[in-house]
Amino acid sequence: MNDKNKIIAGLIVFLALFTFPVWYNLGKAAPAPEVILTEKAKEAKVCVMPTEYMRANHMQLLDHWRHEVVRNAKRVFVNADGKEYTMSLSNTCLDCHSNKADFCDKCHDYASVSPYCYECHIDNPKGE
Amino acid sequence: MLELTFKGGKAYYGWVLALLATIGAGFALYLWQLDFGLGITGMSRDVSWGFYIANFTYLVGVAAGGVMVVLPYYLHDYKAYGRITVLGEFLAIAAIVMCLSFIIADLGQPMRALNVLLYPTPNSILFWDMIVLNGYLFLNLVIGWNVLEAERNGTKYQQWLKPFIYLSIPWAISIHTVTAYLYCGMPGRHFWLTAILAPRFLSSAFAAGPALLIVMCLFIRKFTNFDPGKEQIQTLAKTVAYAIVINVFFFLCEIFVAFYSNIPGHMDHIKYLFVGLHGHGVMVPWMWASMILMVLGIILTVNPATRRNESTLLVGCLVIILGTWIDKALGMIAGGFVPNPLHEVNEYVPTLPEIGIALGVYALGALVLTLFYKMAISVKEEVRA
Amino acid sequence: MESRRSFLKVAGVAALGLGTTPALKAVAASGEAGGGAPQPQVKKGAKALTAKQWAMVIDTRKLQTAADVEPLIEACNKIHNVPHFNNKNHEIKWIWETEFKHAFPDKSNSFLNESVEHRPFPVLCNHCENPPCVRACPTKATFKRESDGIVLMDFHRCIGCRFCMVACPYGARSFNFRDPKPFIKEMNRKFPHRMKGVVEKCNFCAERLAVGEMPACVEASQGAIAFGDLYDPHSPVRELLKENFTIRRKQVLGTEPSVYYIV
Numbered sequence: 001m002n003d004k005n006k007i008i009a010g011l012i013v014f015l016a017l018f019t020f021p022v023w024y025n026l027g028k029a030a031p032a033p034e035v036i037l038t039e040k041a042k043e044a045k046v047c048v049m050p051t052e053y054m055r056a057n058h059m060q061l062l063d064h065w066r067h068e069v070v071r072n073a074k075r076v077f078v079n080a081d082g083k084e085y086t087m088s089l090s091n092t093c094l095d096c097h098s099n100k101a102d103f104c105d106k107c108h109d110y111a112s113v114s115p116y117c118y119e120c121h122i123d124n125p126k127g128e
Numbered sequence: 129m130l131e132l133t134f135k136g137g138k139a140y141y142g143w144v145l146a147l148l149a150t151i152g153a154g155f156a157l158y159l160w161q162l163d164f165g166l167g168i169t170g171m172s173r174d175v176s177w178g179f180y181i182a183n184f185t186y187l188v189g190v191a192a193g194g195v196m197v198v199l200p201y202y203l204h205d206y207k208a209y210g211r212i213t214v215l216g217e218f219l220a221i222a223a224i225v226m227c228l229s230f231i232i233a234d235l236g237q238p239m240r241a242l243n244v245l246l247y248p249t250p251n252s253i254l255f256w257d258m259i260v261l262n263g264y265l266f267l268n269l270v271i272g273w274n275v276l277e278a279e280r281n282g283t284k285y286q287q288w289l290k291p292f293i294y295l296s297i298p299w300a301i302s303i304h305t306v307t308a309y310l311y312c313g314m315p316g317r318h319f320w321l322t323a324i325l326a327p328r329f330l331s332s333a334f335a336a337g338p339a340l341l342i343v344m345c346l347f348i349r350k351f352t353n354f355d356p357g358k359e360q361i362q363t364l365a366k367t368v369a370y371a372i373v374i375n376v377f378f379f380l381c382e383i384f385v386a387f388y389s390n391i392p393g394h395m396d397h398i399k400y401l402f403v404g405l406h407g408h409g410v411m412v413p414w415m416w417a418s419m420i421l422m423v424l425g426i427i428l429t430v431n432p433a434t435r436r437n438e439s440t441l442l443v444g445c446l447v448i449i450l451g452t453w454i455d456k457a458l459g460m461i462a463g464g465f466v467p468n469p470l471h472e473v474n475e476y477v478p479t480l481p482e483i484g485i486a487l488g489v490y491a492l493g494a495l496v497l498t499l500f501y502k503m504a505i506s507v508k509e510e511v512r513a
Numbered sequence: 514m515e516s517r518r519s520f521l522k523v524a525g526v527a528a529l530g531l532g533t534t535p536a537l538k539a540v541a542a543s544g545e546a547g548g549g550a551p552q553p554q555v556k557k558g559a560k561a562l563t564a565k566q567w568a569m570v571i572d573t574r575k576l577q578t579a580a581d582v583e584p585l586i587e588a589c590n591k592i593h594n595v596p597h598f599n600n601k602n603h604e605i606k607w608i609w610e611t612e613f614k615h616a617f618p619d620k621s622n623s624f625l626n627e628s629v630e631h632r633p634f635p636v637l638c639n640h641c642e643n644p645p646c647v648r649a650c651p652t653k654a655t656f657k658r659e660s661d662g663i664v665l666m667d668f669h670r671c672i673g674c675r676f677c678m679v680a681c682p683y684g685a686r687s688f689n690f691r692d693p694k695p696f697i698k699e700m701n702r703k704f705p706h707r708m709k710g711v712v713e714k715c716n717f718c719a720e721r722l723a724v725g726e727m728p729a730c731v732e733a734s735q736g737a738i739a740f741g742d743l744y745d746p747h748s749p750v751r752e753l754l755k756e757n758f759t760i761r762r763k764q765v766l767g768t769e770p771s772v773y774y775i776v
Contacts, residue, residue, distance in 0.1 A: 049553065065555075070667050073660050074555040075723050082551070086558075091703060119708040120668065127702055165709035166673075167690035172602035176678040176688060236673015236688065236710025243652040243672050254651035254676055315645050315766040316682025393619070469684040469763075470611060470636075471618035474601070 033106040041096040041103075048077060048085050048092075059115070062089060089117060090125045098126060129277060132506040133499045140502070147495040154488010157481045158233060166236055168481045174468040175461070175476035177234070179486055182457035184230035186336070187493070188307045189329060189456065191223035191264060193337010195300035196367050202293050208363065211508075212356045214279075215348075216341060217272035218500035220300075224265040226493035233485055253309045260303045267296040272500075280507045304329045311464065319397035319464045322385075328378045329456070334371035335425075336452040338364045339445035346442055348501070354508040365441055369429035372448050376422055379455075397463045400473070408473045411462050414454050421451030560725030564742030566642065566662035567717055568771040569728075570753045573632055575737035582610045582633045588733035589715070594706035596696035605687040607715040608637040608730055616774075617762060629776055635730070635738075638685040638715040639762060639770030640664045646677035646686065655712070662743075662771065663717045671711040678712060682763050683770075686714045743771060 041047075047054045049061060065087040068074040077085045086092050097103045100123050108115065136144075161168050171178040194216035201209035232238050249255050271292055278285040308326035311317070322328075342364050345356035386394035399405050401415045428434045428444030435441055467473050478486075557563070576582050589595065589608050596605050610633040614621035617634075644664045647657050654670035655677050657663070678686040692709045700706070704720065707713050718728035726732070731740045741748030750773075753759075759773040 066669060068555045070665070070669070071656065071658070072555075073561070073658060073719070073723065074557055075561070076556050076558050078554045078556060080551045080553055087555070090705070116708070120705040122700065122702045122705065125702045165689065165691040167600075167603055167709075169690075170602070171688075171690070173604050173606070173678075173687050174684065176675040231674075234674070236675070236712075237671065238673075240652075240670070240672045243654070243670055247652045247654075247670065249651050249653050251648050252651040252676070253649070254674060258651070310676070311679075314649075314680050314682075315768065316763060317679065469618075469682050470615040472615060 030110065033110050035107070036099060036102040038097060038099050038103075040098070044096055046081075047096075048079050048083075062093075062117075065089075090122045094123070094125055098124065100124065129273075129280065129503050129507065132503045135506070136502065140498075144495065144498060147491045147498065150491035151488050151495065154485050154491060157484045157488065160481065161233075161485060162238070166234075168479060170477050170479045170482060172474060172476065174472070174474040175465040177461055177465070178476055179457075179461075179478040179482050180230045180234040182461040183486055183489070184227050184234070185307055185329075185460060186453055186457040187223045187226045187230070188261070188304055189333030189452075190337045190340060191220040191227065192300045192304040192330065192333045193335075193340070194220035194223075194268070195297055196334055196338045196371075197341065197364070198293070198300070199297050200363070203297065206363075208357060208359045212341070212345065212360050214272050214276050214504050215344060215356065215501065216337075217268045217275075218504060219337070219341060219344065219497065220268045221265060221272065221500060222493045222497035224261055224268070225496050226489050227261055228265070229489045229492055230486070233489060253306060253313060256306050257303075257310060260299065260306050264296070264299050264303050267292055267299055271296060276504055276507055279511060282511070301330065304333050311460070316469050317464050318391075318393040320460075322382060324378055324381060328375065328382075331371050331375040331378055332452045332456050335368050335375055335448050336456075338371070339368045339425075339448045342368065342445045343442065343449070344501070346438060348505060352505050352509065354505045354512070361438065361441070362436065365429055365435050365444075368445065368448060369426070369435065372422060372425050372429065372452075375452065376426065396467055396471075400466050401459055401463045405467060406473050408466070408475050410475050410477060411459065415459055418451045418454035418459065421447040422455065425451055558723055558725075562722045562725055564661045564748075565744040566742065566771060567640065567722070568741065568743035568750045568773065569717075569731070570739045570750050570757075570759065570773045570775065571635060572737050572739070572753070572757075572775045573629075573634060574775060576635065576734070577628070577632060579610065579633050581737070582635050585635065585730040585733040585738070586610065588729040591699065592701055592704060592718075592721075592729045593716075594693075594697045594701050594704055596693035596706075597698060598696055603690040605689065605693065605713065607687075607713075608635055610634060611636055613776075617760065619763060619765065620760065634774070636683065636685070636762070637730075637772065638664060638717070639683055639768065639772045640715075640717055642769035642771065643767060645680040645682065645766075645768060649676040649680035651676065658719075661722075663719050664714075665716055665719060666711075666713055668705075668707055668711050668713070673710040673712065675712060682766050682768065686712050688712050 049057075054061070065077065066089075069087050075087055077087045079085070094100060100118075169178055169180075197209050197213050197216035200206035201213045232241065235241055244255060244258055271289060274289055275285045305326045308329040311320035312322060312325035314320060342361055345361050345364070349355050383398065386398055396405060400408070401411050403409065404412050425444050425448035428440050429448070433440075434444065462476055466475060586608050590597070593607060595607050598604055613625065613629050613632065613634055615634075616636050640663055642662065644655075644657055646655050647664060650656070651674060652670050652672055654667045654672070656665060656667065658665055673688070675688055678688060689707050689709045689711055693707055697706055718726070718730075721728060727740055731738045739749040739753050741750035743750060745751060753775070754773060757775045759775055761770040761773055764770070
């Protein structure tokens with residue numbers, strides 16, 4: 001047990017390194033980004049599902065959409081109000097939310113998520 | 129027991145560092161591949177599997193070959209092998225680590241590899257390959273480790289290990305059978321569409337695996353204080369001799385069926401390998417070299433005088449390792465994919481980065497083998513001291 | 514096929530994945546009357562074309578020269594953002610032309626009639642009834658769609674193991690050996706492209722059938738290619754099969770290709 005000092009020193013070094021990201025970033029938190037809507041989106045007032053739901057679960061909804069379109073040949077989404085939408089990220093979502101940089105990227109960057117949807121799906125379907 | 133891997137001389141540490149450097153270089157190349165895509169390899173639309181899967185196939189054989197010491201010891205109570213079973217098991221561990229690494233290196237989207245678990249698909253042979261390979265790794269880790277530890281403590285291994293040991297024997301056969309099924313269940317790939325592909329794989333495995341083990345034993349005797357034993361090496365040599373003869377026999381059976389039946393689909397792939405097809409023949413010298421090496425291996429291991437002489441036996445084992453590697457790794461892939469399903473000839477040659485990544489994987493396997501063997505031999509030296 | 518799917522049908526859109534409980538609550542809260550509130554649904558489009566097994570009959574007599582075949586290949590490539598690589602190893606092909614002896618290596622005679630010998634044969638995925646590629650795929654990323662028999666790719670799921678390419682006896686599959694984006698001449702903004710590391714192939718224009726359109730190559734073929742339901746005795750495909758002798762590629766393998774050729 002004469003290694004006590006070495007063990008304690010090792011533990012301290014480990015803890016320091018392990019918690020480095022926390023104290024390095026202390027007090028540097030960026031403010032949460034504001035969601036910016038396009039005129040078209042503002043006009044529409046509602047999304048395919050209630051805003052609260054979309055904010056929390058849009059990724060699950062998109063996952064569900066892609067599953068139904070790709071695997072089950074179902075391409076039309078009917079929401080609770082009976083309104084129909086084509087299930088397409090590029091052609092439906094981005095039709096209203098054509099400001100991907102402001103609407104999608106800012107929040108994704110803030111949350112440190114990098115979905116790779118746009119490696120294949122067009123991010124500006126209107127070619128603007 | 130892990131602490132034993134830290135105690136070594138300069139040569140040992142030098143070797144480990146060299147391996148780590150090679151692994152690092154291979155990994156750097158792999159990062160490039162990850163960024164660019166598999167386009168940095170020589171694979172193509174027509175030859176969609178290449179050097180990675182070729183080496184994977186060969187190494188599954190090396191892993192399965194370990195059973196050739198486990199089976200006589202545990203099933204037939206052949207006591208002499210008690211000294212070296214752990215060497216067979218640890219060789220299998222290193223080989224499986226390389227197999228799994230080669231599979232990962234070959235994936236186009238490796239970060240999605242766990243989809244195989246998320247969407248289990250029993251009709252796919254790859255699904256079963258994943259199960260048998262990981263199972264075999266687990267079995268050998270558990271068995272090898274515990275048996276070695278018991279030896280160190282001067283006790284008999286735990287009773288609960290017995291079922292795992294017995295299970296590991298058919299399991300070894302299964303890993304290579306399933307790997308053969310990856311190939312031989314493909315309609316329209318006539319070179320592989322043969323019921324003796326799994327037996328062929330096994331015979332070549334039972335030649336190459338024990339041959340590699342003999343090389344290891346000779347090395348260990350020369351450079352450590354542990355002698356794996358003359359009898360052990362001689363018995364292994366007989367296994368190698370039988371297996372390599374059977375392997376060449378199986379190959380000749382394939383030749384007979386293809387050429388006596390005279391079915392073009394069956395002949396063309398073999399023609400491509402041995403004489404070239406439509407002017408393409410990059411494999412020709414390799415395949416003949418493989419045949420010559422395997423025949424030389426037969427002569428050296430079957431003939432009692434050259435088998436008993438450990439110098440000629442070593443040469444015999446080395447030529448068998450190389451010959452079966454060319455036959456099963458390079459030939460199996462190239463022969464199966466050329467000509468392609470539309471009967472067009474597009475050849476495959478691995479690129480330098482591809483070979484570099486493969487060397488990195490081999491270095492990883494060598495490192496695993498070095499550490500495990502270091503541990504095993506240290507225990508054996510300790511016990512015998 | 515997937516328990517997940519039936520579960521979805523019951524629970525509605527919110528029940529997918531890990532966020533099940535909060536998501537369900539969110540939907541319930543948004544409904545006007547709680548339990549009786551209408552649930553979101555998914556369905557086929559009103560104009561969607563359906564079949565038990567889509568099939569194709571290619572009348573190669575009407576496609577005598579490369580100039581006859583190229584427009585339909587071009588139409589497919591353009592619509593599906595198929596890249597063009599100069600490096601032959603990296604080629605991506607959905608539908609392409611080849612000679613009779615390559616399309617039908619087991620049916621080729623040493624002495625063929627000249628017209629057939631020099632005719633360009635369009636070849637593509639056969640959307641087999643017993644597809645070996647589907648058998649081989651370890652993740653169900655390639656699957657035979659039960660509703661209409663199309664053999665499809667789920668690019669989101671493909672791990673790029675290329676087992677399906679090994680399994681396909683028709684060489685119909687291509688792998689993205691590198692990022693295809695820079696090699697797509699003119700991007701069709703209505704259709705996604707692919708990423709490196711996944712396998713792709715002809716999809717029988719599933720996206721066009723879903724909105725009531727015929728496949729692009731069929732449309733561009735000016736009547737040389739017929740498309741319809743193999744199991745509808747009155748479909749254009751069956752009419753042609755009744756009147757003409759047809760062949761399929763490598764029938765002996767038992768894959769039951771859905772692409773028929775009139776020679």
